[in-house]
Amino acid sequence: MTWFRKRKYTVLKPTEKKRVDIPDGLWHKCQQCLHILLARDYEKNLWVCPKCNFHDRVSGWDRIGITFDPESFIADEDILDPTDPLEFFDTMNYMDRLVSYQKKTGLKDAVITGIAKCGGYKVVAGVMEFNFAGGSMGSVVGEKITRAFERSLKERLPIVIICASGGARMQEGILSLMQMAKTSMAIARLNEAKIPYITVLTHPTTAGVMASYASLGDVIIAEPNALIGFAGPRVIQQTINQILPKGFQRSEFVRDHGFIDIVTNRKDLRNTMINLLSFFAPWAREKEEVSSQSQ
Amino acid sequence: MALATFDFEKPIVELEREISDLLSRENEPGISRKIKALEQKLEKTKIDIYSKLTPWQRVQVARHMARPHSLDYIQSIFTEWTEIHGDRCFADDMAVVTGFGNIGNQSVTVIGQQKGKDTKENLARNFGMMHPEGYRKAMRVMRIGERFNLPIIIFIDTPGAYPGIGAEERGQAEAIARNIRDMFTLSVPILIIIIGEGASGGALGIGVGDYILMMENAWYCVISPEGCASILWRDRAMAARSAEALKLTPPDLLKLGVIDEIVPEPLGGAHRDPVSSFQTVRSALEKRLQELVKIPGDVLIERRAQKYRKMGVFLENKPEK
Numbered sequence: 001m002t003w004f005r006k007r008k009y010t011v012l013k014p015t016e017k018k019r020v021d022i023p024d025g026l027w028h029k030c031q032q033c034l035h036i037l038l039a040r041d042y043e044k045n046l047w048v049c050p051k052c053n054f055h056d057r058v059s060g061w062d063r064i065g066i067t068f069d070p071e072s073f074i075a076d077e078d079i080l081d082p083t084d085p086l087e088f089f090d091t092m093n094y095m096d097r098l099v100s101y102q103k104k105t106g107l108k109d110a111v112i113t114g115i116a117k118c119g120g121y122k123v124v125a126g127v128m129e130f131n132f133a134g135g136s137m138g139s140v141v142g143e144k145i146t147r148a149f150e151r152s153l154k155e156r157l158p159i160v161i162i163c164a165s166g167g168a169r170m171q172e173g174i175l176s177l178m179q180m181a182k183t184s185m186a187i188a189r190l191n192e193a194k195i196p197y198i199t200v201l202t203h204p205t206t207a208g209v210m211a212s213y214a215s216l217g218d219v220i221i222a223e224p225n226a227l228i229g230f231a232g233p234r235v236i237q238q239t240i241n242q243i244l245p246k247g248f249q250r251s252e253f254v255r256d257h258g259f260i261d262i263v264t265n266r267k268d269l270r271n272t273m274i275n276l277l278s279f280f281a282p283w284a285r286e287k288e289e290v291s292s293q294s295q
Numbered sequence: 296m297a298l299a300t301f302d303f304e305k306p307i308v309e310l311e312r313e314i315s316d317l318l319s320r321e322n323e324p325g326i327s328r329k330i331k332a333l334e335q336k337l338e339k340t341k342i343d344i345y346s347k348l349t350p351w352q353r354v355q356v357a358r359h360m361a362r363p364h365s366l367d368y369i370q371s372i373f374t375e376w377t378e379i380h381g382d383r384c385f386a387d388d389m390a391v392v393t394g395f396g397n398i399g400n401q402s403v404t405v406i407g408q409q410k411g412k413d414t415k416e417n418l419a420r421n422f423g424m425m426h427p428e429g430y431r432k433a434m435r436v437m438r439i440g441e442r443f444n445l446p447i448i449i450f451i452d453t454p455g456a457y458p459g460i461g462a463e464e465r466g467q468a469e470a471i472a473r474n475i476r477d478m479f480t481l482s483v484p485i486l487i488i489i490i491g492e493g494a495s496g497g498a499l500g501i502g503v504g505d506y507i508l509m510m511e512n513a514w515y516c517v518i519s520p521e522g523c524a525s526i527l528w529r530d531r532a533m534a535a536r537s538a539e540a541l542k543l544t545p546p547d548l549l550k551l552g553v554i555d556e557i558v559p560e561p562l563g564g565a566h567r568d569p570v571s572s573f574q575t576v577r578s579a580l581e582k583r584l585q586e587l588v589k590i591p592g593d594v595l596i597e598r599r600a601q602k603y604r605k606m607g608v609f610l611e612n613k614p615e616k
Contacts, residue, residue, distance in 0.1 A: 085551065085608035086542045090527040139607030146604070168495075168517045170526065173541045174553050177495060177517040178606035181503055184476040185600050192480075207468075208517070211496040215472035230467035230496070231458030235522075239458050249463055259466045 030054055046266045055203065055223045055266055059105075060112045060129035063162055063202075067270055068125065072117035076147070082109050082140045088171040097171070101132045109140035110165070113148045118160065119274030121284045124152040126161040128209075135165035137209055138172040142179025145213060149186035149197075158196040158281040160273065163214045167207025180212035187216045196280035198273060201228050201251070201260065219276055221262045221269065222251040228260070298361050298566060303344060303352055307563075310337040341562050348512070350544050351535035354520055356512040357491045358454075361566040363573070364423075365407025365450040366392060368490065371573040372580070373398055373405060381432060385465065388429030390421045390457070391501070393436040395445060399581055401588065404440030404483075406433050406501055407450035410491070424457035425497060427470035433501045434474050437481055446484040446588055448580060449501050455519065456497035471500035478503035479600055482592030486583055488558070488576065489513045490565075505599050506583050507553070509545045510576075511560040515553070516543035552606065556583075 028042040029035070033052035042049075046066050047056040058066070064073050088094040102108060110132035116125040126148045128135045137145075145161065152159035168176040190197055199217030201210075204227035211230055214220075222228060229249035237244055247253045251263045264272050277284060300308050310333060317330050348356065356362070369376055373396030380387040393406050408425065411417030440447050456467055478485065478501075487504035493515030509515065518526075523541060524533035542548070545557040558579050561568035590598070 079612045081610040081612070083608060083610050086540065088540050090537075090540065139609045143607050143609055170518055170523055170541075172517075172608075173543065174516055174548060175551060175607055177499055178553060178603065180472075180496065180499060181475055181603045182606055184472060185479045185603050188476045188479040189600070191476075208496060210468040211471040211500070212475060213472070215466075215469045216476055229463050230456065230471070231463065236458045236460065236463070240460065242460075244460065248460070257464050257466070259469050 031056075048266050053224060053265070055225065057130055057164070057203065059131060060107065060127045063127050064112065064116070064125070066266070067127075067160075067162065067273075068116035068118050068123075069120070073114055073125065074116070075112060075114040076144070078108055080108065080140045080143055082138055084171075085139070085175060086171070086173050088173070090171075094171040097133070105129055105132045107132055109138065109144070110135050111141045111144050113144045115151075115157070118270065118277060121274065121277040121281060122157055123277070123284065124148050124155070124157050124159040126159070128162060128164045130164040130204075133169060135163075135209070136167060136169035136176070137165060137179050138169035138176050139179060141169075142176070142182050145179075145183050146186045149183065149190055152195055152197075153186075153190055153193055156193075156195060156283075158198070158277055158284050159190070160198045160200065161213060161217070162200040162202060163205040163209055164202045165205055165207075165209040165214075167209055176208065180208050183213045184216060187213060191218075196277070198276055200269065200273075202226055204228070206230065206232060206249075215259070218280065219261045220259070221264055221272060222255070222260045223266055223269070224251055224263055226251045228254045299359070301352065301355055303348075304563075306340050307337065307344060310340060345563055349535070349539070350514070350541075351520065351538040353512050353544055354492075354514050354534075354538055356564045357510075357514050359564060359566050360412065362491060363565050363569045364412070365409045365452055365490065367569065368450060368573060368576055369394075369396070369405055369407055371570075372396075372577045373403070376405070379436065382428040382435055384431055385428045386426075388421075388426050388432055389419055390423050390425045390453070391429040391433055393432055395440075398448070398577070398584065401581075401584060402445050403584070404436060404445045404447045405450075406436060406447065408453040408498075408501070410452060421457060423453045423492075424455055425453065425500070426457050426459075426462045427465040427467050430456075430470035430474050430500045434477055437478070437485075441481045441483050444483060446486065446584060447481070447504075448486045448584070449488070449504065451487060451489040451493045451498045451502055451515075452491035453494055453497045454492050455494040456500060468496075471496045474500045475503055479603075480596065482596060484584065484587035484590070484595060485599070486580060486587060488580065489515050489554070490576075492519075494519050503599070503603070505587055505595060505602070506555050508556050508558050508579055508583070509548065509554045510558050510565060510572075511545060512564050513545065514538075514543040515548055516541050551608075 028039040030049040032054035035051040084094045110129050113126045197217050199220045201222040205214050206229050254260045255263050314333050376396040378394035392409050408423045409420050410423035411420045485504035488508040490510050520534040520538035521531045523537040525531045548554045561571050565572040
């Protein structure tokens, strides 16, 4: 019965690890094409994959940095705090949710507003922060955006809003729906006063925000392949029980159907905006030159 | 045909059946006394049940198939009702009816989201879910109303703007956004009444007004209870709980300053006594209309803007200076 005898084997020991020590975050792997590049180069390329042109998400402050003239952005005083008017509770208190978003982003709510220069043109600016509750619009977002419109009306400055939002904020119920009305009301006045309003749609801009101020720009610019629409693709798929066509609700698709003016790569976005400002608001630049001379 | 009933109405149905049983034996001695007792009990049960409807039960009443829909109200309230069709761009959206009529001595523009009474009509009406062409049709008619100084009365009753491929291709978001903005520029009175469901942008797309009425058993919210439940709990069956959390009932909305007045319904809901519902709605509309028509157009526009400017709840720390 020798063949049943336990065979001798050797235990293999791993050799000492001789990994190259790469600090976390040095490399970036594109989530679309898996291309790997130095994170530093990725940032230099404005968080766009050089290989497949995937436009990654950009935080609000980074967005301000790459869109407006250096050091030109002056944020509005951060005096509005969100609250919990419905005492909303799902799996978690809405207040607790807010606090965790605030910690995560360093913002009080999902939009940064202020005043900035873009190629020397003085503009009122609003930039949405997707990392804060999916950029959703509650009372504070609606109020800050409305105040931005009102400032642009009062000071007669063009306004640029860079959108990134999943829509209205459910936890504020009907009040978030009313923000659609409030912001659109402010735009009606802006239009009447002939003050230019440029919207930039980034991935994603949908639902309540798309069905209010995001759709109402004099010119609407979008980054490539951003999800843009009213209803979410999942809801549509469930409703009609069909596979959605390729590219459905993406920037290019929406442009081809006539609802976006320009789809532009991130690196060209600033120039596109400057061109438009030069057509619509040459006075916004002159104003600045006068004031800098007087200084 | 008996009305479809809800689970929470079971005690009522039971009593009603008992009474009708007794009625068939009316000639037996002592029966009439029994019937009377039961009828009193029925009345009390009805009040008990209907005065304590949970938000979710109210949502169900608002969706009752037999509940009067926009055209029922329109045809019984407005004389010389003349419907017009189409958005002049693409199609006629049957989910919304538009036209003109008279209420008392006042000629008005009338718009209403229209659900069907049965499956066949519901398919034609797309269950009251509008496409972009519907919103554009409504705005076209509102503009005519403005041009000829006809105040606008709008009946809201929709489970939402339609989420479909065609709707997206033709710019659902743009159509709604533009309507919301342009309704702030109309120089005639806009009177809104939410008669059933007021779901999100689908409702607001024709829902900006000077005075907002809401039926007692209607709901109005940023999302349907089911939609909210499937996002928050990934389970549509949690709708009862999200209906509670969303504060979508008329008393809640009145408190939040989103609506101006609640229109009472007959016991058990408008579908149990449509004729009296038409009466109350008619007189509520007439009363508010009489006030609004006295206000000049530019004042109306300013007031409307101020009304919505105030909406939202947040904390503000005024900077010390």
